[in-house]
Amino acid sequence: MLRVDPLDKANPRDGGGGAVSAGTKIAVRGLAKQFQAGAATVSALEGCSIDVAEGEFVTIVGPSGCGKTTLLRIVAGLETPSQGSVSIRHRDAGKPLSTMVFQETSIFPWMTVRANVGYGLMLRDVPRAQIDPVVDKFLALTGLERFADAYPYQLSGGMKQRASVARAFANDPEVLLMDEPFAALDEQNKILLQEELLRIWGETRKTVLFITHSIDEALVLSDRVLVMSARPGRIKADLRVNFPRPRAAMDLRGDPDYARLSREIWLMLREEVVGR
Numbered sequence: 001m002l003r004v005d006p007l008d009k010a011n012p013r014d015g016g017g018g019a020v021s022a023g024t025k026i027a028v029r030g031l032a033k034q035f036q037a038g039a040a041t042v043s044a045l046e047g048c049s050i051d052v053a054e055g056e057f058v059t060i061v062g063p064s065g066c067g068k069t070t071l072l073r074i075v076a077g078l079e080t081p082s083q084g085s086v087s088i089r090h091r092d093a094g095k096p097l098s099t100m101v102f103q104e105t106s107i108f109p110w111m112t113v114r115a116n117v118g119y120g121l122m123l124r125d126v127p128r129a130q131i132d133p134v135v136d137k138f139l140a141l142t143g144l145e146r147f148a149d150a151y152p153y154q155l156s157g158g159m160k161q162r163a164s165v166a167r168a169f170a171n172d173p174e175v176l177l178m179d180e181p182f183a184a185l186d187e188q189n190k191i192l193l194q195e196e197l198l199r200i201w202g203e204t205r206k207t208v209l210f211i212t213h214s215i216d217e218a219l220v221l222s223d224r225v226l227v228m229s230a231r232p233g234r235i236k237a238d239l240r241v242n243f244p245r246p247r248a249a250m251d252l253r254g255d256p257d258y259a260r261l262s263r264e265i266w267l268m269l270r271e272e273v274v275g276r
């Protein structure tokens with residue numbers, strides 16, 4: 001059963017896969033998910049367990065169809081697991097538990113960029129005088145100040161995705177869940193948005209769980225990379241990424257450790273994609 005519960009040091013939740021340590025922000029335990037597709041049963045996840053520490057940026061890579069989106073949707077509470085549990089430590093009851101950023105544009109077409117970015121705060125009845133500076137801050141961090149009064153149809157794909165990222169951070173959730181948010185962008189916009197995300201994350205130190213197909217993106221952004229097995233997905237490897245921050249994406253790519261980690265992850269993924 002799904003349990004998105006406050007974790008309490010004195011009363012750690014344990015969904016059956018092991019203890020939850022004190023610094024843990026997200027604890028996924030023994031997650032399994034089966035879908036019914038007509039007469040067939042599709043096993044998307046099996047025995048999937050994850051710990052994400054408070055303030056950590058964790059990326060998940062895995063073969064296509066291995067259950068990455070299913071896992072993130074369960075963590076977001078959008079999908080119910082067949083087995084296992086998810087716990088998220090909810091420190092501030094005034095803040096939303098999680099916000100999800102999707103691959104496809106999810107900003108509202110009938111609202112200006114400013115209204116979109118401030119939407120989550122407005123829903124929580126935060127006074128306008130408090131919303132404006134927050135919105136201005138995230139518009140500036142995503143380079144959208146000049147487009148604050150524009151509507152989504154007036155923006156490029158990269159700008160719309162910037163607005164989605166700005167809205168997610170402005171909403172100030174306890175946990176940010178990002179499902180291939182830059183996958184639909186061209187290479188230049190992708191690199192620019194990765195740099196912006198690194199900068200914003202450096203300022204906010206939000207707990208982030210980020211799905212990508214790109215080994216490069218995972219290494220540039222995250223503190224840890226989790227590699228998933230082919231379906232039914234489980235965590236096959238957990239690799240620490242120790243490049244110092246703040247990071248300059250282009251500099252990292254010349255680092256010998258970048259090449260080593262990149263190769264290590266690719267070999268694990270290859271094994272899953274082509275079979276042993």
Ligand SMILES: Nc1ncnc2c1ncn2[C@@H]1O[C@H](COP(=O)(O)OP(=O)(O)OP(=O)(O)O)[C@@H](O)[C@H]1O
Nearest residue numbers: 035036037042044063064065066067068069070071
């Ligand atoms: N609602 C659903 N009904 C039936 N099967 C589903 C449903 N959602 C997902 N699946 C199946 O579960 C498996 C995992 O899907 P999921 O989208 O989580 O994988 P993914 O790793 O995110 O894929 P990709 O990398 O291609 O985006 C796939 O085989 C998919 O077809």
